[in-house]
Amino acid sequence: MKVLLVGSTFEEDNSYPAVQLQNYKIVFDQADVATIRKPEKDKKNPIYYKKIIEELYSYNLDDYDFIIGVGDFYWSGLSKAHNFVKPKTKAKFVEFNNNPEILSDVPDYVLYHLDVSTNNKKCKYVGQGLDPFKLSISDSSEELRILVDHRMANRNDMTDTILSYLEGVSKNIPIKVIHHSNSGLVENQFIEPSKSKLLSTYKKYPYSTMCKLYSNIDLFFPTHRETQGLTALEVAMCGGLSIISYDMYPHSIKTKLPHYAYGSLGDINWNSISSLCGEKHKIARREKVIKNFGIDKFKKKVNETLENLI
Numbered sequence: 501m502k503v504l505l506v507g508s509t510f511e512e513d514n515s516y517p518a519v520q521l522q523n524y525k526i527v528f529d530q531a532d533v534a535t536i537r538k539p540e541k542d543k544k545n546p547i548y549y550k551k552i553i554e555e556l557y558s559y560n561l562d563d564y565d566f567i568i569g570v571g572d573f574y575w576s577g578l579s580k581a582h583n584f585v586k587p588k589t590k591a592k593f594v595e596f597n598n599n600p601e602i603l604s605d606v607p608d609y610v611l612y613h614l615d616v617s618t619n620n621k622k623c624k625y626v627g628q629g630l631d632p633f634k635l636s637i638s639d640s641s642e643e644l645r646i647l648v649d650h651r652m653a654n655r656n657d658m659t660d661t662i663l664s665y666l667e668g669v670s671k672n673i674p675i676k677v678i679h680h681s682n683s684g685l686v687e688n689q690f691i692e693p694s695k696s697k698l699l700s701t702y703k704k705y706p707y708s709t710m711c712k713l714y715s716n717i718d719l720f721f722p723t724h725r726e727t728q729g730l731t732a733l734e735v736a737m738c739g740g741l742s743i744i745s746y747d748m749y750p751h752s753i754k755t756k757l758p759h760y761a762y763g764s765l766g767d768i769n770w771n772s773i774s775s776l777c778g779e780k781h782k783i784a785r786r787e788k789v790i791k792n793f794g795i796d797k798f799k800k801k802v803n804e805t806l807e808n809l810i
Contacts, residue, residue, distance in 0.1 A: 637782050649720070651702065732753070743760050
């Protein structure tokens, strides 16, 4: 099976799309890779898409079984926004997505991450894969270290409610709260400037910086409804425990993710949570996530799925 991966950032970048591209190079050992640097300031720059297409056509597409968009590159987006027409070739065009959807006529198949049922024979469930070598458990601390996720105003955001709640908790329990705010990572700041509350943007950090942060926290509070749930998986692979509202994460993720669920913040039992933050529990959480979402399992599932499509 011969694969051409098409991505939108160079491998040496330390961004999430670049790391995803690196992971897919693990999944496909012998894959060729076509990459073009994506403009930082103008993500809809048509010149970038033109270069992607030129790069794609520099390969003999008939040499491949599958041409796969990875990172933040989607054939559907290219088709809808830039009228990309799929070239005539025996190779099949594939993209990864969260759910079983065909958003344009370009992808021949969609490999989707969330375990939901579908009758669409062009959509195949493959799960998710994380590289455990990039995520590790650090030493414990006398105080509970808590990460509060960034704001996402259009997804039932709970940032203000969670920060206010943790401010009250901090008066009785030794905690350190790190919030991924619009201005960056801030410590024990429980109120954001009012103008920031209207924004869904947030300061982005290199993947290595976030991995180091995840390895140094005990608890993670998501603040909004998630579509894929990667952050909680990354935190759990570092031993952290996610504190999740019942309707916040996809069901197919929660069933395989070690977490503490609450109906309302006032229901949280801090004695119970504290007892789950020891080294033994952290190791168990990491092992469970590697079992369910490790890169080796993902690699096997993806390759078996594609082999059956040839």
